[in-house]
Amino acid sequence: MGSDANDGLEALEIELLTQGIFRHYGVDFRHYAYASLRRRIWNCVHAEKLATVTQLLDRVLRDTDVMERLLLQLSVNVTSMFRDPSFYRAFREKVVPLLRSHPFIRIWHAGCSTGEEVYSMAILLEEEGLYDRARLYATDMNEAVLAQARKGIFPMSAMPEYTRNYAASGPKAQLSDYYLARYDFALFRQALRRNVVFAHHNLVTDGSFNEFNVILCRNVMIYFDRELQGAVHRLFHASLRRFGVLALGRKESLRGTVHEASYTELDPVEKIYRRSA
Amino acid sequence: MGRAVVVIGASLGGLDALGVLLSTLSASFPWPLAIVQHRSAEDVADTLPLILQRRCALPVREAEDKDPMLDGHVYVAPPDYHLLVERAALALSTEARVSLARPSIDVLFDSAVAAFGASVVAVVLTGASADGAQGARLVKARGGTLLVQDPATAESGVMPLAAIAAAKPDRVLPLAALGEYLNRLAAMRG
Ligand SMILES: C[S@@+](CC[C@H](N)C(=O)[O-])C[C@H]1O[C@@H](n2cnc3c(N)ncnc32)[C@H](O)[C@@H]1O
Numbered sequence: 279m280g281s282d283a284n285d286g287l288e289a290l291e292i293e294l295l296t297q298g299i300f301r302h303y304g305v306d307f308r309h310y311a312y313a314s315l316r317r318r319i320w321n322c323v324h325a326e327k328l329a330t331v332t333q334l335l336d337r338v339l340r341d342t343d344v345m346e347r348l349l350l351q352l353s354v355n356v357t358s359m360f361r362d363p364s365f366y367r368a369f370r371e372k373v374v375p376l377l378r379s380h381p382f383i384r385i386w387h388a389g390c391s392t393g394e395e396v397y398s399m400a401i402l403l404e405e406e407g408l409y410d411r412a413r414l415y416a417t418d419m420n421e422a423v424l425a426q427a428r429k430g431i432f433p434m435s436a437m438p439e440y441t442r443n444y445a446a447s448g449p450k451a452q453l454s455d456y457y458l459a460r461y462d463f464a465l466f467r468q469a470l471r472r473n474v475v476f477a478h479h480n481l482v483t484d485g486s487f488n489e490f491n492v493i494l495c496r497n498v499m500i501y502f503d504r505e506l507q508g509a510v511h512r513l514f515h516a517s518l519r520r521f522g523v524l525a526l527g528r529k530e531s532l533r534g535t536v537h538e539a540s541y542t543e544l545d546p547v548e549k550i551y552r553r554s555a
Numbered sequence: 556m557g558r559a560v561v562v563i564g565a566s567l568g569g570l571d572a573l574g575v576l577l578s579t580l581s582a583s584f585p586w587p588l589a590i591v592q593h594r595s596a597e598d599v600a601d602t603l604p605l606i607l608q609r610r611c612a613l614p615v616r617e618a619e620d621k622d623p624m625l626d627g628h629v630y631v632a633p634p635d636y637h638l639l640v641e642r643a644a645l646a647l648s649t650e651a652r653v654s655l656a657r658p659s660i661d662v663l664f665d666s667a668v669a670a671f672g673a674s675v676v677a678v679v680l681t682g683a684s685a686d687g688a689q690g691a692r693l694v695k696a697r698g699g700t701l702l703v704q705d706p707a708t709a710e711s712g713v714m715p716l717a718a719i720a721a722a723k724p725d726r727v728l729p730l731a732a733l734g735e736y737l738n739r740l741a742a743m744r745g
Pocket of ligand 1: 388501
C-alpha cells in the first residue's frame with residue numbers, strides 16, 4: 279500500500295525510479311500499467327524496510343541485490359498448469375485441427391514465467407500427436423523464472439489443483455502419467471522438454487526472432503500500458519505467419535489495439551485470434 | 556469536486572447485498588462503480604454480472620483489462636483477478652492474493668485512492684473477512700468518503716466492523732439507505 283500522505287510526489291518518484299532503472303540497468307518498466315506497477319513498487323519499498331520510493335531508487339542504483347529482488351517483485355510470476363482449463367479445451371478443439379496440416383509447428387510462449395504453461399502445452403501436443411513436429415520457444419525477461427522453468431520441477435502441493443485443471447481441459451490421460459513424485463516435488467518427464475527452447479527475451483526491448491504458427495502471450499500484457507501493448511502487438515504481428523494463431527489471457531483483448539483489424543476471432547471467450555491480414 | 560468513482564467491496568452475503576444496493580441506484584447515476592465481490596477462482600461461468608444486471612438500471616459488465624471506465628457503468632472484478640482503477644480505465648492483475656483474496660478489496664480501494672484522491676467514495680458491505688479495512692483507512696486518510704453497511708443488518712458483520720475499527724466512516728447505514736445516500740451524494744456533487 280502507498281503512503282497515507284498524498285503529496286502529489288508519488289507519480290514523480292515512480293517516474294524517476296523507472297527512469298533510473300532503465301538508464302542504469304537497461305530494464306524498461308517505464309510503460310508498465312501504472313496502477314499495478316505502483317502497488318508492486320510500494321511492496322518493494324516495504325520489503326526493503328524503506329519509507330519512500332526515492333529511497334528505493336537510491337538503494338537500487340547502488341546495490342545489485344536490491345535490483346534483483348525488485349526485478350522479481352515487479353515481474354509478476356504467478357502461473358499454474360492448465361490455467362483456465364477451458365482455454366486448453368478450446369485450443370484442442372479449434373487450434374489443433376488447424377495445426378494438423380503443417381509439417382512443422384513453431385509455438386512462442388512469450389512471458390512463460392516458471393514454465394507451467396509450456397509443460398501444459400507440451401502435454402496437450404503430445405496427446406494430440408503433434409509434439410514431434412513442434413518446437414516450443416519459451417521466453418521471459420526474468421532469468422530466475424527461466425531457470426525454474428528449465429528444471430520442470432513443481433511443488434507437490436500444487437498437484438491437486440493442476441490435476442483438477444488438467445481433468446477439465448479435455449485430456450487423454452492422467453496428469454500423474456507425466457511426472458514422478460519425489461518428496462515435496464513433482465518432476466516432470468524430461469521427454470516433455472525435448473522440443474522446448476527456453477530463452478531470455480524482453481518484449482519491450484528485444485525484437486522478432488522467428489516466424490510462428492502460434493503465439494501465446496497470456497497475462498503478460500495486462501502489466502503494460504496501452505502504448506507498450508501497441509508496440510508488442512506490432513512485434514507479434516510481425517512474428518506470426520499469415521493465418522497463425524494469437525492467444526491472450528482470458529480477460530485481455532485485441533479491442534482498441536493497433537492490430538485489431540488484422541485478426542479474426544477463433545474463440546471470443548478464450549481470446550484466441552487468427553491472423554487474417 | 557470533479558469526477559468521482561464509487562468502489563464497493565463485498566464478501567459473504569454480498570450477492571444479495573449488492574443486488575439491493577444496485578437496485579436503489581438512480582438510472583442517471585453519474586459516476587462509474589467498480590465492485591469486488593469475493594468468489595471462488597473456479598467460478599468462471601461469469602454469472603455474477605448477469606445476476607446483478609437483473610436488479611440494476613445501470614449497465615453491468617465484468618471488467619476486462621484496459622476497459623475504458625464509463626460514467627454510470629458498473630464493473631465487476633472477474634474471478635481470480637485483482638481489479639484496479641486508473642483515472643479513465645480499468646486494470647487487472649494476477650498478482651498474489653492479498654489477505655487470501657483475489658480479487659482483493661484493499662487492492663481496489665488503494666488504486667482508487669491513488670487515482671482519485673479525495674473524490675473516492677468507498678463502500679464496505681457484508682463479509683466474514685477483514686478485507687477492505689486497510690483500504691478504508693487509506694480512503695479516509697486522503698479525505699475520501701467511506702460508507703459502511705450497518706453490521707447489524709449484514710449477513711456477516713465481520714467485514715463492516717473491521718472497516719469501522721480501521722477508519723471513521725462518514726455513514727453507517729442499512730443497504731437501501733446506502734443506495735439513497737449515494738444518489739444524494741451524486742446529485743449534490745455530480
Ligand atoms: C503472470 S506471468 C504469466 C505466465 C503465463 N503466461 C500464464 O498466463 O500463466 C507474467 C510473466 O511475464 C513476464 N514479463 C513481464 N514483463 C515482460 C517483458 N517485458 N518481457 C518478457 N516477459 C515479461 C514476467 O517475468 C512473468 O513471468
